[in-house]
Amino acid sequence: MNEVAIIGAAQTKFGRLEEGLLELLCEASLKAIENSDTFGENFDSVYVGCMFPGEFNHYSGIASALVDRINLIPAAADHIKNGPASGGSAIKAGFQAIASGMADLVLVVGGEKMTHITTPGLVTSTVATVTHHEAERIHGVSLPSFAGLLTRTYLHKYNAKIEWLDAIAIKNHRNGALNPYAHFQRTIKDFMESAIKKGKGNWKTIEEFLKDDRRNPIIADPLRLFHICPISDGAAALVLCKAELAKKFTDTPVLISGVGQATDTHIIYEREDITVLNALRICSEQAYKMAKKAPQDIDVAELHDAFAILEAVQSEDIGFFKKGEGAKAASEGMTEIDGKIPINPSGGLKARGHPLGATGVAQVVELFWQLRNEAGKRQVSNANTGITCNFGGFGNNIVSILVERM
Amino acid sequence: MSDMSENYKIEKIEWIKCKKCGYLQYKSHLRCLKCKNTEFEPIIAEGKCKLISYTILKAPPMEFRDKESYALGIVEFENGVKALGQLTTQDDLKIGMELKPEYTKICDNLDGKEVYTYVYKPLG
DSSP: OOOEEEEEEEEOOOBSOSSOHHHHHHHHHHHHHHHTTOTTSOOSEEEEEOSOHHHHHOOSSHHHHHHHHTTOTTSEEEEEOBTBTHHHHHHHHHHHHHHTTSOSEEEEEEEEOOTTOOSTTHHHHHHGGGSOTTTTGGGTOOHHHHHHHHHHHHHHHHTOOHHHHHHHHHHHHHHHTTOTTOSOOSOHHHHHHHHHHTTSOOOSSHHHHTTOTTTSOEEETTEEGGGBOOOOBEEEEEEEEEGGGGGGTOSSOEEEEEEEEEEOOSSGGGSSOTTOOHHHHHHHHHHHHHHTOOGGGOSEEEOOOSBHHHHHHHHHHTTSSOTTOHHHHHHTTTTSTTSSSOBOTTOHHHHTOOOHHHHHHHHHHHHHHHHTTOOGGGOOTTOOEEEEOEEETTTTEEEEEEEEEO | OTTOOSOEEOOSOEEEEETTTOOEEETTOSSOTTTOOOOEEEEEOOSOEEEEEEEEESSOOGGGTTSSOEEEEEEEETTSOEEEEEESOSSSOOTTOEEEEEEEEEEEOTTSOEEEEEEEEEOO
């Protein structure tokens, strides 16, 4: 099996953007190609992770359209679809192409354009089509409602506090404020102070602000607005090559040393314990094993905090904390940029934003920057090894990517 | 039926039990989640129904926007059958409380078809 290196990475700004889906994919792709010094090279294959190009943007054949617009013709081009883990699956496909010997130079790009959808409930309804149609969807579920059910069970079972989940949101907004690509480059304190200035209220602490039903309304009880990621536009891209060729393009390539993917039951309540993400336990174990690493070797992680509770349970099932202790650990500062195991220095889905297909790729883009000491004000010190969790469906199809310095 | 193109009526809360290993699972599986066996007997929900977890959803999907909010719960019957459904109230919900299933229309789906299924009402 060939070793696989990342030689370039880029992302667009995430947020409410003017550009269309194809423009965003082109922007991220060209920046990554420029960053990897492969402008004149012939790419063997291209993998595009995107969840809803047909539903939201009336595009089919998005990968073919991309290679035409930025002239990567005649590279093989595939659209990879695995729900909110489409980006992670696209990286896995790129990794497999090079590892197998079928390709030497690969572009992986993930993106989504969603904020132009204004019909109330349409994005929620479309995303909810990933759930089990008979057993879940027809009852009016949404992914936030699953997160609400999971949160309620977690708080009850582990005697945890909702304030510990607030701490995750506070941290991710604080990190996002240091990330020039983030959807929200504002701390929750910034949001509070701005609301005070506008005369919307007067709160003494962030904790008090986060309990205000008008400023931080309940969306899926007990989860509130600030526990939940925004709807965002954006794209992110990576250039991968056979590791033995990497130094031709850059002095500081990053190795993809572990990749894992696993599934779980479609119906969430068929799982023995909904607080356990079995697919993550399995796919992260695959990634650790391939890389010959263990959780204690990881210096920085990008987890899929579409909801604050997910960062907590993922930090447990990926092996950083014992079951039931992830939320508390976050509230004690252990996952801060200077903590024991920094999680989501990018701001995570909460603050960087969550353009569905872009997220899994953006997680690895962030790790690429962290491992090359290019993360600016949010740089984790001595970051040599990183891991991701890209969460598809509601935990029923998860991808984990492990990277390290070469 | 599974593409929801017809009027949709789920009249029974039905799971299946593996004839080989006895594992209980939702009726849509064609192979046992434990032993991969393909023969099952139907198991209809029976006995006391308890609330395992719940949430109150204030941002419903499009086809449920006629309501501002509703409660959703995961329930478990005495014979091990589990289900998810809307609850008839948002008030005084508690994990472990006993509920009673009620068959009713819950929405017109995005194709304009009527959907009938069970909702759960707290007892007492």
